[in-house]
Amino acid sequence: MDKSRKNTWSIDQARELYGIHRWGLRYFDINQTGKVTVAPLKEQGAGIAIVDVVKEALDQGLHFPMLIRFQDLLRNRVERINQAFAEALAEAKYGNCYRGVYPIKVNQLREVVEEILDAGQPFHLGLEVGSKPELHAALAFHEDPESLIICNGYKDHHFIKTALLGRKLGKKIILVVEKVEELRDIIAAARKMKVEPLVGLRVRLMSGGQGKWEKSGGEDAKFGLSTLDILEASRTLREAGLAHCLKLVHFHVGSQIPDILTIKKAVREGAMFYAKLTKLGHKLEYLDVGGGLGVDYDGSRTTFHSSINYSLNEYARDVIYNIMDICDAEGVAHPVVVTESGRALVAHHSVLVVETFGNIKRAQIEDKPKKPSLKHKLVDDAWYSYTHINESNPLEAYHDAQLCKSDVQTHFELGLIGLEVKAEVERIFWLVGRKVLECFRGAEYVPDEIVELQNKYSDQYLCNFSVFQSLLDHWGFGQLFPIMPLHRLDEEPRRRGTLADITCDSDGVVSKFINLYEEGVDTLPLHELNGQPYYLGVFMTGAYQDIMGDLHNLFGRVNEAHVFLDEDEEAGYYIEETIEGTTMEKVLALVQYSENDLARKMKRQFDRAIKEDRLRPNEAMRMLNEYTRGLKGYTYLDL
Secondary structure (H helix, E strand, O other): OOHHHHHOOOHHHHHHHHOHHHHOOOOEEEOOOOOEEEOOOHHHOOOEEHHHHHHHHHHOOOOOOEEEEEHHHHHHHHHHHHHHHHHHHHHHOOOOOEEEEEEHHHOOOHHHHHHHHHHHHHHOOEEEEOOHHHHHHHHHHOOOOOOEEEEOOOOOHHHHHHHHHHHHOOOEEEEEEOOHHHHHHHHHHHHHHOOOOEEEEEEOOOOOOOHHHHHHOOOOOOOOEOHHHHHHHHHHHHHOOOHHHEEEEEOOOOOOOOOHHHHHHHHHHHHHHHHHHHHOOOOOOEEEOOOOOOOOOOOOOOOOOOOOOOOHHHHHHHHHHHHHHHHHHHOOOOOEEEEOOOHHHHHHHEEEEEEEEEEEOOOOOOOOOOOOOOOOHHHHHHHHHHHOOOOOOHHHHHHHHHHHHHHHHHHHHOOOOOHHHHHHHHHHHHHHHHHHHHHHOOOOOOOHHHHHHHHHOOEEEEEOOOHHHHOHHHHHHOOOOOEEEOOOOOOOOOEEEEEEOOOOOOOOEEOOEOOOOOOOEOOEEEOOOOOOOEEEEEOOOOOOHHHHOOOHHHOOOOEEEEEEEOOOOOOOEEEEEEEOOOEHHHHHHHOOOOHHHHHHHHHHHHHHHHHOOOOOHHHHHHHHHHHHHHOOOEOOOOO
């Protein structure tokens, strides 16, 4: 790199370029050596260079891609959300308390759930489940008699019976009714087991959701009871002598709600249902406002689908104030406020680290362009366009170059020119484009075709990971995640690129990235590869991505390293646990391929090759052993 260029680049420019000071929430930053750091406890604890953790994980035998979990950051998020509600309750002089529950569907991994429950003990943090497997896990790990287990989703007899077992153990486990038939089943099962159920009703709000998950709420939502259903449920409970068992009103307006106005409106409507049901004689205790607390992935603080226009404190204050306002107006006691904030709890603690192993360049950068030695009219025309670019005619010059490029393609298809002429005109076209872009640098207005030209100069950086396994929401919903190099940020990134994974699918790319002023840009600023390892971090992947990945191309779960701060350690931290990713034998077993059966079939083929004199016995057995050893290996590339 040109030293004078490097001297004009600063760490502050790197912070601005990647927006880390906006979306990082002071958890993430860049140090003076150009490395991305993480401070899991913000100003209350030490900062760690993530590449140092990567190198230690490599020394312990992990390979890329790898997921690094900062467990102290996870604990900090639990504390931060509970503190925000404690402050909101005190400020409003609210007449009750707050009880958060963690929806384990957001990340069901045992290590995550254990850490959250441990950090949440002082706040009586509970769990939310939506399936029988989740319920079984929650019952085993739930030990705090003051915390809740909220059971959402459709339920069969076994689901209901298992939940009532929890009631037998003295747990505050609330069965949220999604349809009236479920309530009748709950009543029948409770009578048979001789236990009083705790019942909740999920109301279907008229207030719709917003963003990628807007269909989670509103009149056409998948779950929830209509007003008529609610009255029937109330009547059913009274007739069964269980009106006092209705303890909770629940609603859910959607995940990742970008606009606080949507949340305010939904909370007021939900609080009104709570007040009216209380007036019908039910001894309600809890109002569950569901999920929706979003994460500002791009740092823009807007209503973009990858952002939010509110802070955590504003969210807590608005939830508390609007519930209190409705209840006071209706003359009913303030309920215990319950939220199911999963994304905001776990998103930040997990960073996916991928290694680039090459890039496909669409345009070579020539610091000193050479005059063509090849004589041909098409080449001369293209070179003329390049040499006559000035501040007054960049767009015209670009149009001329486009015509030259089109003409050379036509001549080539007709067999009138050879590869040499075609290659030379295309080289000059990229030179023209680069010079044209320089003319528009810093301009107040840039034509759309010049913006498209900028994208033409992007490279494909080849990365050892699977979009379908590790970033499923990006592929499925267009969810944007902060992505940036983990090092070399004291150097100016002079190239732009997209990220291509190692699957054999054209959709296996990341080609939309966060940007402050618009909902995603097509390329990411990156450095020229220099023969040394180049690591990229994908941030805020802790919610859903860990658990929802599929098996496209049979790439399995990635390696993990779990990191804790420790001031007694020389580095200020230690890797508490490493978890190896899925091996080939395990991922094949998930799609019904037995390791023994595969080895047996291969042995038959090697035996046949020996009989046909195509392989010698020692060679054949050596190759068979290599095949069977390979089944024990990691599914990703070993670079």
